[in-house]
Amino acid sequence: xxxxxxxxxxxxxxxxxxxxxxxxxxxxxxxxxxxxxxxxxxxxxxxxxxxxxxxxxxxxxxxxxxxxxxxxxxxxxxxxxxxxxxxxxxxxxxxxxxxxxxxxxxxxxxxxxxxxxxxxxxxxxxxxxxxxxxxxxxxxxxxxxxxxxxxxxxxxxxxxxxxxxxxxxxxxxxxxxxxxxxxxxxxxxxxxxxxxxxxxxxxxxxxxxxxxxxxxxxxxxxxxxxxxxxxxxxxxxxxxxxxxxxxxxxxxxxxxxxxxxxxxxxxxxxxxxxxxxxxxxxxxxxxxxxxxxxxxxxxxxxxxxxxxxxxxxxxxxxxxxxxxxxxxxxxxxxxxxxxxxxxxxxxxxxxxxxxxxxxxxxx
Amino acid sequence: xxxxxxxxxxxxxxxxxxxxxxxxxxxxxxxxxxxxxxxxxxxxxxxxxxxxxxxxxxxxxxxxxxxxxxxxxxxxxxxxxxxxxxxxxxxxxxxxxxxxxxxxxxxxxxxxxxxxxxxxxxxxxxxxxxxxxxxxxxxxxxxxxxxxxxxxxxxxxxxxxxxxxxxxxxxxxxxxxxxxxxxxxxxxxxxxxxxxxxxxxxxxxxxxxxxxxxxxxxxxxxxxxxxxxxxxxxxxxxxxxxxxxxxxxxxxxxxxxxxxxxxxxxxxxxxxxxxxxxxxxxxxxxxxxxxxxxxxxxxxxxxxxxxxxxxxxxxxxxxxxxxxxxxxxxxxxxxxxxxxxxxxxxxxxxxxxxxxxxxxxxx
Numbered sequence: 001x002x003x004x005x006x007x008x009x010x011x012x013x014x015x016x017x018x019x020x021x022x023x024x025x026x027x028x029x030x031x032x033x034x035x036x037x038x039x040x041x042x043x044x045x046x047x048x049x050x051x052x053x054x055x056x057x058x059x060x061x062x063x064x065x066x067x068x069x070x071x072x073x074x075x076x077x078x079x080x081x082x083x084x085x086x087x088x089x090x091x092x093x094x095x096x097x098x099x100x101x102x103x104x105x106x107x108x109x110x111x112x113x114x115x116x117x118x119x120x121x122x123x124x125x126x127x128x129x130x131x132x133x134x135x136x137x138x139x140x141x142x143x144x145x146x147x148x149x150x151x152x153x154x155x156x157x158x159x160x161x162x163x164x165x166x167x168x169x170x171x172x173x174x175x176x177x178x179x180x181x182x183x184x185x186x187x188x189x190x191x192x193x194x195x196x197x198x199x200x201x202x203x204x205x206x207x208x209x210x211x212x213x214x215x216x217x218x219x220x221x222x223x224x225x226x227x228x229x230x231x232x233x234x235x236x237x238x239x240x241x242x243x244x245x246x247x248x249x250x251x252x253x254x255x256x257x258x259x260x261x262x263x264x265x266x267x268x269x270x271x272x273x274x275x276x277x278x279x280x281x282x283x284x285x286x287x288x289x290x291x292x293x294x295x296x297x298x299x300x301x302x303x304x305x306x307x308x309x310x311x312x313x314x315x316x317x318x319x320x321x322x323x324x325x326x327x328x329x330x331x332x333x334x335x336x337x338x339x340x341x342x343x344x345x346x347x348x349x350x351x352x353x354x355x356x357x358x359x360x361x362x363x
Numbered sequence: 364x365x366x367x368x369x370x371x372x373x374x375x376x377x378x379x380x381x382x383x384x385x386x387x388x389x390x391x392x393x394x395x396x397x398x399x400x401x402x403x404x405x406x407x408x409x410x411x412x413x414x415x416x417x418x419x420x421x422x423x424x425x426x427x428x429x430x431x432x433x434x435x436x437x438x439x440x441x442x443x444x445x446x447x448x449x450x451x452x453x454x455x456x457x458x459x460x461x462x463x464x465x466x467x468x469x470x471x472x473x474x475x476x477x478x479x480x481x482x483x484x485x486x487x488x489x490x491x492x493x494x495x496x497x498x499x500x501x502x503x504x505x506x507x508x509x510x511x512x513x514x515x516x517x518x519x520x521x522x523x524x525x526x527x528x529x530x531x532x533x534x535x536x537x538x539x540x541x542x543x544x545x546x547x548x549x550x551x552x553x554x555x556x557x558x559x560x561x562x563x564x565x566x567x568x569x570x571x572x573x574x575x576x577x578x579x580x581x582x583x584x585x586x587x588x589x590x591x592x593x594x595x596x597x598x599x600x601x602x603x604x605x606x607x608x609x610x611x612x613x614x615x616x617x618x619x620x621x622x623x624x625x626x627x628x629x630x631x632x633x634x635x636x637x638x639x640x641x642x643x644x645x646x647x648x649x650x651x652x653x654x655x656x657x658x659x660x661x662x663x664x665x666x667x668x669x670x671x672x673x674x675x676x677x678x679x680x681x682x683x684x685x686x687x688x689x690x691x692x693x694x695x696x697x698x699x700x701x702x703x704x705x706x707x708x709x710x711x712x713x714x715x716x717x718x719x720x721x722x723x724x725x726x
Binding site: 035058062065066069070094095096097099110115117118119120121122124154174182351353355356360361362 | 377442444445447448450471474475478479514579580621637640641642644645646667698701702703704705706707708
């Protein structure tokens with residue numbers, strides 16, 4: 001009985017996964033980075049030792065480092081209608097610890113997003129159908145792609161979707177940007193309207209191990225209907241999530257909910273640390289920006305520390321685990337302070353303290 | 364052995380340079396303002412006694428003074444793409460203690476920069492290629508110059524480059540502005556895209572003793588390649604920096620890095636006070652705005668206190684030393700408070716306290 005208890009499972013995961021030192025106080029062996037393997041068919045869900053993951057992948061602050069080495073993130077989103085979402089995602093990336101954060105949005109959105117904060121670099125280059133004549137679309141689309149690709153290789157991760165809207169011309173342009181990011185091997189977090197886009201064109205993320213999808217309950221439902229051609233099955237949630245990842249092929253999906261369920265088609269972990277009961281809009285944007293930073297840190301960590309036995313560790317999964325935990329901790333602190341009036345900006349204010357509590361910068 | 368120790372060299376520099384009183388408690392002799400001379404060939408690097416420099420050149424707050432006497436600074440920068448950088452430079456100038464801070468930028472950028480702060484005077488007069496017809500360029504360029512020159516002689520220092528972008532028409536207009544500033548003997552700090560401009564047209568700063576270049580690691584590399592036709596040599600960093608200044612002719616260069624290395628082609632000093640390990644974008648803009656204020660104060664101080672033996676002191680060097688120290692102190696305080704989530708705005712918030720710690724306003 002005890003062997004099956006959540007406490008035991010958590011301990012097991014801790015010991016076998018990402019803690020920098022083993023339970024006996026010694027240095028963890030190289031296999032300590034191997035995420036505990038599970039049978040997808042059996043479908044158990046392990047609590048990630050998310051604090052250990054955050055501590056392990058967050059890079060030390062080194063005095064010899066230059067601007068940009070702690071991460072350069074770009075958010076593709078922001079249109080006439082939505083400006084808050086891309087701002088939340090981009091500023092969260094900076095507050096988690098990235099050095100530079102860009103936003104690529106429409107001209108209408110740019111002035112507003114710029115005015116929210118001088119910290120962001122905002123490129124007013126996307127266009128919606130209403131601003132482009134039919135006969136100009138091909139050339140405008142091509143010049144948008146040229147403009148974005150000039151920057152693309154500088155980025156460690158991009159986030160597609162916050163406040164993107166659903167304009168058909170804009171969707172086509174963003175599809176081209178996603179294809180280019182994939183060719184350039186840039187990790188890509190897809191959220192919000194980006195999920196609407198890929199649900200209708202699953203080829204954009206198919207077989208891309210550097211793609212992370214972060215659907216909420218409605219977005220997940222549409223994704224399951226479209227890809228698995230069935231309804232969401234709560235009884236076999238982990239098996240269904242695994243099957244979804246496998247069907248799309250190699251992507252990592254974080255199904256957001258009371259517990260965030262994370263899978264790359266091989267294993268399923270969850271983060272269930274209590275966050276905040278406030279469900280104000282914008283928390284998903286904080287999450288996407290944070291996941292982008294942690295995924296790039298996870299990738300960097302594995303590239304510079306990789307051991308043969310660590311090949312099974314997926315940096316995209318690490319990014320999801322870390323981002324999920326940080327948002328939950330920040331949301332809890334913000335709620336304790338602001339209660340029912342907690343809004344997204346209040347949560348962003350606590351990202352720094354939450355990371356500091358887990359992983360002090362002075363270490 | 365002791366004579367060569369860093370402590371001894373620091374003491375030597377302190378005693379012979381800018382401390383207001385000598386080590387025996389008496390008033391420093393006129394030679395106390397002479398920066399310790401070094402052989403460029405030998406290439407030793409002395410730690411500047413940067414706190415003494417700040418104390419010496421910061422003007423007393425005198426009730427009889429009028430608006431503007433503590434400094435009028437202008438930033439030339441800000442385009443459709445970048446608005447944060449010119450804001451950071453201009454607001455930093457005010458926060459260090461200048462009385463007035465102007466920004467000359469494109470129309471697109473002006474509304475946004477104005478919205479960041481009512482403290483700045485923002486002139487929406489620059490233009491990029493996309494907004495000017497080919498046949499209008501000459502007249503537009505000419506009227507931009509007329510507009511800027513109306514203001515130029517009021518300024519104690521200008522900063523060229525923060526968020527300037529690289530548009531060819533804009534670059535041409537700014538080249539004209541730089542030529543005019545030089546004729547008017549206005550000290551000019553060149554940073555960011557301004558360095559891109561002068562690297563491709565070194566004549567803009569050649570033989571100008573009132574020009575300060577503040578390159579980061581990448582900008583310095585391009586400058587060395589272009590001017591010295593070789594690669595950066597870390598083994599002989601001070602000799603190479605001296606040679607670079609001499610080849611351009613009389614300019615002051617602050618090579619930013621773990622320690623900021625400063626030379627005017629005659630001597631090399633460094634500021635290595637520990638700042639912050641965070642490398643968020645925008646810190647260079649704070650520095651350029653701060654250096655502009657301190658360089659104008661240094662110039663003012665030397666003009667009103669000059670002795671024959673003080674002729675070897677370069678006010679541009681003093682400005683670099685003071686600006687470097689202040690940024691480092693502010694960044695440290697901001698990092699202690701905000702840790703990994705420190706952003707540029709957090710650092711600007713501590714400029715005042717950092718200056719007060721070194722040089723109390725009530726003295």
